[in-house]
Amino acid sequence: MMQYLYMFLILVGVLLVITIFLILVEKLLGSGGGERTITINDETQVVVMGGDTVLNSLSDKKIFLPSSCGGKGTCGTCKFQLIEGGTPIKPIEKSFINKKEEAEGVRLSCQVKVESDLRITLPPGLLDAQIYKSKVVGLEDLTYDIKRVRFELIEPNHIDFKPGQFVQIKVPGIEVVRAYSIASDSEDKNHLELMIRQVTKGAATTFVHKALMIGDKIDIDGPFGDFYLREDSKKDIICIAGGSGMAPIKSILYKLKQQGMPRKVKYFFGARTQNDLFLTEELMQLSKDYPNFEYIPALSHADDDKDWKGEKGWITDIVRKIAGDLSNSEAYLCGSPGMIDACIKVLKELNMSEDDILFDKF
Ligand SMILES: Cc1cc2nc3c(=O)[nH]c(=O)nc-3n(C[C@H](O)[C@H](O)[C@H](O)COP(=O)(O)OP(=O)(O)OC[C@H]3O[C@@H](n4cnc5c(N)ncnc54)[C@H](O)[C@@H]3O)c2cc1C
Ligand code: FES
The missing domain is CATH 3.40.50.80 (Nucleotide-binding domain of ferredoxin-NADP reductase (FNR) module)
Structure with missing residues (x-):
């Protein structure tokens, strides 16, 4: 009888050791298999822990891609081009990526996991996007449902953007992030102006229209987007x-x-x-x-x-x-x-x- 008890205890002990070993391996290497290298535009390399999405992995390295839905796969703003590596395209991505883009490897960075080394292309200028601390210095009703909001940049206090590009604002308290096109003069590098239309029951727009006050501190990130004036064109x-x-x-x-x-x-x-x-x-x-x-x-x-x-x-x-x-x-x-x-x-x-x-x- 004692013999069976010993065997049972040894078996439990072995299973326990194997489980602890597997947990340690998982912790050390991550589900994506430890350290992975992301090569960006064939010139910049960042080393990240595998297993997380491209969006989060790059954000940990202070490379910010637009992500108006916070990574839920519902806004389509977080596109990048995957050249090598990565996980297969998901059905959720296909609603934002047309056939031509799919053939070129365009993907949603919030849906692709870093499970191997990756070679990717980011739109030129995206590596310059950063987080700006700002203060609201102007609020004006343009119509019954559109407000112009003016921000003074505090840290950094200077932004370079191309006319037509957008930034994202983070709504304090609920941490919702939403994209808004810049309405202001790109020569005024210390201020940004946005025009924000109230969406019924919208999280960010209700905050802006009902609660935002002069003097409020807001985090803004950007600039983003390839919709901008082609200054070298003569058309x-x-x-x-x-x-x-x-x-x-x-x-x-x-x-x-x-x-x-x-x-x-x-x-x-x-x-x-x-x-x-x-x-x-x-x-x-x-x-x-x-x-x-x-x-x-x-x-x-x-x-x-x-x-x-x-x-x-x-x-x-x-x-x-x-x-x-x-x-x-x-x-x-x-x-x-x-x-x-x-x-x-x-x-x-x-x-x-x-x-x-x-x-x-x-
Ligand atoms: C690149 C880019 C630039 C943008 N620039 C501007 C801008 O300059 N000014 C501006 O006002 N908005 C702009 N938007 C839209 C903005 O990012 C938000 O989606 C919008 O303000 C709604 O946010 P919310 O949090 O208030 O609504 P949510 O809480 O996200 O949505 C609430 C409900 O409203 C619906 N909804 C969301 N957006 C709209 C919409 N636009 N019209 C009707 N219903 C909607 C949603 O499906 C949901 O059911 C831009 C979006 C992108 C991607
Ligand atoms: S962050 Fe919105 S779809 Fe990826």
Whole structure:
């Protein structure tokens, strides 16, 4: 009887030792197998512990990719290009990655795990993104649902961005991170301005519209995005925006104005009614000051608005009516996904090449 008890205790002891050994191995090496090297753009190498996502592993090394949904796979902003290594593409990624991108290895960094050494490409400039401590110095209602928020950068107190790019703000307390296009002048490196539209029950926008106060301290990270003014191009420009899509176009216009508006620019702004228009006087004045610039606001729901003397109808129809042949133009579009898809169709009908159409959908 004692013999069986001894054997049982020895067996339990052996199992215990094996379990502790496996836990130690797991802890030391991680599920991704210990230290892994990520080679970025064939020039920078970072060594990380395997097992976590590319997004988190890079963030631990102070390389910040945009991640408006906090890594849940629902925003599609955390794209990068995987050249070698990595885990297979997941169905959740496919809703943000088209066939061409998939063939080029474009992936969502929050969904790819570092389980082997990786070779990746990040968009140029992304390695410069960092976290800025800032203070709110201006809050202004532009319409009933869009607020302009002005931040002074404190640490670091200087940002370089390209007109059209976006940053992310972290909502204090709930730690929600959301992307917002920069509306301000890229020459003013100590301040950032955002235009934030209230989304019903939206976490970040409800905070901004109902709770944010002058003097509040906010963490901002960025800049991000490949939607920005191509400054070396000489082509005419078509801008199309709706709602808070005004923001990146405003930043682009600052730059074009500083250059003396050398290219012909037509800016189409789609709104429902006059209540949804803002900065109209400023943009009309710009039209007067620069003959190359034309501002064309259009109202989709203004049939019985006798005061409105401007364009009436869907922005796509107005573009089709006014823009003319676009074979030597490039476009900057910003607004809802539906509006942008419809506009792209019209721009192509007017002979614009797909490579000349740049957009941010939100
Ligand atoms: C690159 C980029 C740039 C952006 N720039 C701007 C900008 O300049 N100004 C701006 O106002 N927003 C901008 N956005 C959108 C912004 O990041 C947020 O998604 C938006 O403000 C909603 O955040 P929330 O936390 O308030 O809503 P959430 O809490 O995320 O959402 C609440 C609910 O609203 C729905 N919802 C989320 N977003 C929208 C929307 N835009 N319209 C309608 N319903 C929505 C969600 O599906 C959800 O059901 C940008 C997004 C991206 C990716
Ligand atoms: S962080 Fe939003 S999809 Fe990856």
